[in-house]
Each structure stands twice: as C-alpha cells, then as structure tokens.
Amino acid sequence: DEKFCASHADLYYANIAGKIQGGYDMLSLGDQSACANRATRDLRYREIDGRCNHPKDYGSTMKPLKRYLKAHYQDAEGKDAPRIYSVMGDNYLPSPRLISFKLFPDIPKVANTSRWTMQFGQLIDHDITSAPVPTGPNGTIKCCGVKDMPKECFPISVPKEDTRFDTCMEFVRSQAAADEKGNQLYPREQLNAITSFVDGSAFYGSDLNATKRLRTEDGKGALLKTVVVNGFERLPNDTSARPGCLKSQRPESYCMVTGDRRANLHPGLSSAHLLFHLYHNFVVRSLAAAILNKRGQPYAPNNVEYFITNAPEYLKEKLFQEGRKVMGGIFQNIVFCDYLPIILGPGLIEKFKLGCTRRSKYNPYVDPRIANSFTAAAFRFGHTLVPNSFTINGKQEMLKDSFLIPDGTIYGFESLVQNFLTDGKSEAFDWFFSKSISEHLFETRTGPKGAIDLLSVNIQRARDHGIPAYYYWRRYYGLRRFTSFDDWGYETGKKFKQLYNHVNDVDLFVGGVFEPPVAGGVVGETFGHIIANQFADLKYGDAYYFLSKEYPQGFTDEEIAAIQEVTFNSIVCYSAKLQYVQDNTWFVPSESNPVRPCSVHPQFNAEVFAKNFDQPY
Ligand code: HEM
Numbered sequence: 001d002e003k004f005c006a007s008h009a010d011l012y013y014a015n016i017a018g019k020i021q022g023g024y025d026m027l028s029l030g031d032q033s034a035c036a037n038r039a040t041r042d043l044r045y046r047e048i049d050g051r052c053n054h055p056k057d058y059g060s061t062m063k064p065l066k067r068y069l070k071a072h073y074q075d076a077e078g079k080d081a082p083r084i085y086s087v088m089g090d091n092y093l094p095s096p097r098l099i100s101f102k103l104f105p106d107i108p109k110v111a112n113t114s115r116w117t118m119q120f121g122q123l124i125d126h127d128i129t130s131a132p133v134p135t136g137p138n139g140t141i142k143c144c145g146v147k148d149m150p151k152e153c154f155p156i157s158v159p160k161e162d163t164r165f166d167t168c169m170e171f172v173r174s175q176a177a178a179d180e181k182g183n184q185l186y187p188r189e190q191l192n193a194i195t196s197f198v199d200g201s202a203f204y205g206s207d208l209n210a211t212k213r214l215r216t217e218d219g220k221g222a223l224l225k226t227v228v229v230n231g232f233e234r235l236p237n238d239t240s241a242r243p244g245c246l247k248s249q250r251p252e253s254y255c256m257v258t259g260d261r262r263a264n265l266h267p268g269l270s271s272a273h274l275l276f277h278l279y280h281n282f283v284v285r286s287l288a289a290a291i292l293n294k295r296g297q298p299y300a301p302n303n304v305e306y307f308i309t310n311a312p313e314y315l316k317e318k319l320f321q322e323g324r325k326v327m328g329g330i331f332q333n334i335v336f337c338d339y340l341p342i343i344l345g346p347g348l349i350e351k352f353k354l355g356c357t358r359r360s361k362y363n364p365y366v367d368p369r370i371a372n373s374f375t376a377a378a379f380r381f382g383h384t385l386v387p388n389s390f391t392i393n394g395k396q397e398m399l400k401d402s403f404l405i406p407d408g409t410i411y412g413f414e415s416l417v418q419n420f421l422t423d424g425k426s427e428a429f430d431w432f433f434s435k436s437i438s439e440h441l442f443e444t445r446t447g448p449k450g451a452i453d454l455l456s457v458n459i460q461r462a463r464d465h466g467i468p469a470y471y472y473w474r475r476y477y478g479l480r481r482f483t484s485f486d487d488w489g490y491e492t493g494k495k496f497k498q499l500y501n502h503v504n505d506v507d508l509f510v511g512g513v514f515e516p517p518v519a520g521g522v523v524g525e526t527f528g529h530i531i532a533n534q535f536a537d538l539k540y541g542d543a544y545y546f547l548s549k550e551y552p553q554g555f556t557d558e559e560i561a562a563i564q565e566v567t568f569n570s571i572v573c574y575s576a577k578l579q580y581v582q583d584n585t586w587f588v589p590s591e592s593n594p595v596r597p598c599s600v601h602p603q604f605n606a607e608v609f610a611k612n613f614d615q616p617y
C-alpha cells in the first residue's frame, strides 16, 4: 500500500512523533549477577552462557553489543532514531532497495575459493553474533500496509521502477537493550543473544536449556543426540516446534535442533553444523577409549559405549565438558589459524597480532563483546560469496527453493559437503549478489511477493543500529579517505553520485563491497580492519582462548599440539565419510592444491587428554 510506504523516512518520523502505536515488551538483559560461583567453579570449562570469563561477564549471552565508533542516531538527542538523513541536511538517504537495485546486479563471477569459504564464515558468524528482533503477539511483526504501525517498524520503501517487489518491504528494528527494570537504554544499543566468544556455542547452545536439549540421556549424557535416517547419522529432531524452519512434503523431512536457532536456514548451514556435531561424538568416544586403554581395559567399541553410558553422572558430565573443550580448541584453531588468514591476508593478521605461532597472553582489559559494525555490516561480507545453486546427489538444487527447508542435509549431507569442496562456481567478493538473496529470500515461506532482499536489509539494519557511514570507518582506521565520488573511479563514482548527496553518506556495507580484496585475502581493507579488530578482541579478551597461557582455562603445549593435528580436512573426512580432499579446503582443487586421500589427515588423538583427565589441576 503506497500510502504506508511512501517514504521510509516519513514513516520513521511519524513513529518518533508517537503517531504510531506500539508496545512490545523490552527484552531484559537477563541475570545481571556476576558469575556467582567464580571461586568454586571448575575453571577448566567455559560456562555455557559465557559468564565467568571476562571480569564483567562481557561476552556472555544477552548482553548489548559494543561499539568501536559511537552511534550516529538522528533524533534531536541522537540517541534512538535510525540514520536516515544525508549529512547535507534536509535530504534523505536513498532507499536501501534503490541502492541494491541499482548497484548490486547478479553477475556470476567465478572465484577460486571453495563454497566452504562462504559456508564456514556463516557458521562462525552464528557462533558469535545474533541480534534479536522483537516479535509481536502473533509471531512476526507486520509493517507494510498496516494502519497502526508498531513502533519497532522501519520498513524499506521500494522504488517505482523496481517491479520485483511491491512498494514496501518488511523490516523490524532490532530489539533495543533495556535495563533490569525493562527500561530502554539510551543511546539505543542492540543485543547479542548468544556468547560472543568463539566457543562452539553454535554446537552446544548459549544457555543451559539449549544444551540440555542437545545432549543424550535427558541432557546428562556425554554425547550429542543424533537421529539415523536411511542408515546415516543426522542432527537431532527439534520437537519444540520453534519457528525458523519449514518441513517439506518428503516423508523423512524434519526440523533440526543445534546450538543455534538459525541452523535450518538452508542445507549448507545445517550441514556445517552436522560436521561439528558428529565430530564431538567422535572426540568423546576417542577420549573414552583412551581412558579405558590407560586403565588397562582392552579397547572395544561396545566397551566404549558401555563406559560412556554407564559412567557415574559426574564422569559423564566431565566427558561431555572435556569433549566440548577440545571441540572449542579445534574450532578456534580452524577459525583463527586456518580460515582468518585467507580472509584477511597476511598484512592484517600481522597488524592485529592474529598470528598463531606463539602462545598468547590473556588481557582482561580487552572487551570480548561483538562490535555493532562487525555484525551489522563487516562480517556480512559473506553475502557476496553466496551462490544461487548447489548440487546434492548429482542434482542441482536452487538455494531460493531451500530457505528454511533443511532436507538437503537429511538426504545428501555427504554429497553436499563434497560439492562445497570441489565445485568451482563459488562467488567472488564483489558487488554482485545472487538473486537467491537479493530477490528470493524466504520465498519458501512467503511466496514470491513477500520475499525480501537481504542486501536492502543489511543496509537498513546498519542504519537501524546507528552505524556511522563508510567514510567514518576509513577515518577511524587511518585509511585513505574517499572525499569525492571520483575516488571510486568514473563509472562507479557516477553511479554513487546518482544515489547519494554526499560521499559521507555512503553506507558502510555499500562502500565495503566496492573495495578490491586485500593482498592475499578475500575482503576489502575496511571490512578487513573491522573484522581483524574484532577477532583480536575475541582472541586476547578470551581467557579460554586455545593458545592462551591461562591455566587451567587453556591447554598444555602437548594438548595444543594434539588439537592442531585436527584440521577442517580431518573433520570433513571423518564426518562426511569422504575418501579424498584437497590440501587447502578454502580453495577448489588445482595443480598447487592437490586432492589427496583422507588418510594423510590425522584424526583426533585423545592420548594426552586421557593422561590429564584424572589429574587434579
Ligand atoms: C545462503 C547464505 C546466507 C543467507 C540466506 C543469509 C541470511 C541472513 C539473514 C536473513 C540475516 C538477518 C538479516 C537482518 O535481519 O539483519 C543474516 C544476517 C547475518 N549474516 Fe547472513 N546469510 C547467509 C550467509 C552468510 C555468510 C556466508 C556470512 C558470513 C561469512 C553471513 C553473515 C551474517 C552476519 C554476521 C549477520 C548478522 C547476524 C546477527 O548478528 O544477527 N551470512 N544473514
């Protein structure tokens, strides 16, 4: 309805003036008490919710995001309203959909990075960030064509010339952080619903109930639950009927539960979860076998299963926690020491001290929370790598037909994992985006007309969160500033000039994807700086960082060596039962990246962990 989406800016001002009704409960920050059992707890293991790590429990579940640059909100007091005005005064910023429509065409451009470079990025993201969006009494809040629009609405206006969508695209502002009494904090801050630490919360959950749902034996077992479909082990069935998943017509279709609520988004993502889910069970079984060996009890598979299920409760708990701790180390090693170097390139790794050759020192003054600019813009870099289709069991599947339907994982996990390693058609980092996300997101749920454009949403989200424009981020990191549209070159500059009134208006996400990749990396330098800055904070601000010298939070040198034997290659080989894998999983196979038998990649060896298992620390 044109009337309700004529201008997103007018709408917002109507909101501020109180013309639009609202009234949704503020999410409170949860239990604010500091880590209660700090003195008596078992220091070896992370709390599930991330508390008891940072002195103020920063980084734990349901804490506000932090900021590297202060918010640019645009109400009179600068504390709540989204960025909607040009720096030139009375002019509005262009509609995010107009930007996406004009600047982000779907032109396939082949890269030599593998699909896992895209997919592993999303998995990391879902371990460290999740900004909740409020829901109304009947589920999703509707903003378009609604008379008394809820105050959290900030819909995106669609330009007339764009016939793909109606005049209005749904958008709800992120949940505003509130104090314990439910009063909103000002300036407005957004929340992180999960632990910010790279700790495997995507696999284990960010609160105790979530973890309990995932563990065997009513939440007390050492293993993670699985179901068997056609003889293959798969993620457990979500019996709680939570939103975010659609079952298909296929008889064996079901919704999966993992440590993160978004896991059913598409089969690539649920398969990424399954890789680590299965490896946890392998780690725990290996550990149990090594403990039995050490005790002189001959190893046999049944013996191990018996030991795991019949051990006293405290021992099961310890086996689970030790498995989780090892997995946290394995995951961090892959994230920091394997994946980030190919995303950031050697320059930024060096500049932000993200190298992995030495033990590192924990610094309690480093704030391990997620920065708003990281999650609202920079780490969304992965959206440019998303393809339109993938192949499962020899059949091409369209991403647009798989949103929220995780069937591909149920029927073809092994094949999908293989396809993501070797398919050469992965997308490059650039300003071209697959139509699956720019025109068809959530079409499986809403039908074609209700679909949304993820890139419009990214731009609007950053404005919603008060993220300063691109210019200010380059200034913040001391990078060469763009002071004229011509700094982008004639062609691009001309396009930008037609949209924006001033160079200082260009949104961070837009400026970011128009940068060429840094030397030896995937992302451009502005995103690269924000991402490197964030991961340095997650490294030095995490007492449990796997190379940290803190003990017993960290590991011994021997344990680190055992963790570093396990690479992403080991995990795809084990969990997806592959025979062969290329040396570097982030690039498709080539002459310099040969495919070799999986047997050259060692699997987890639990011996040193079994040795230390019964030791007091
Ligand atoms: C098929 C692939 C993908 C789909 C369908 C997808 C979809 C989405 C959606 C719907 C959102 C929420 C947008 C909002 O309301 O603000 C989102 C957020 C996000 N995405 Fe993606 N995404 C994909 C891949 C990726 C990849 C590969 C990365 C990173 C490498 C990534 C990073 C992020 C981040 C950091 C957020 C913000 C999360 C938060 O804090 O709430 N995504 N994505």
Ligand SMILES: [Ca+2]
Pocket (backbone or CB within 6 Å): 127, 128, 194, 195, 196, 197, 198, 199, 200, 201, 202
């Ligand atoms: Ca986490």
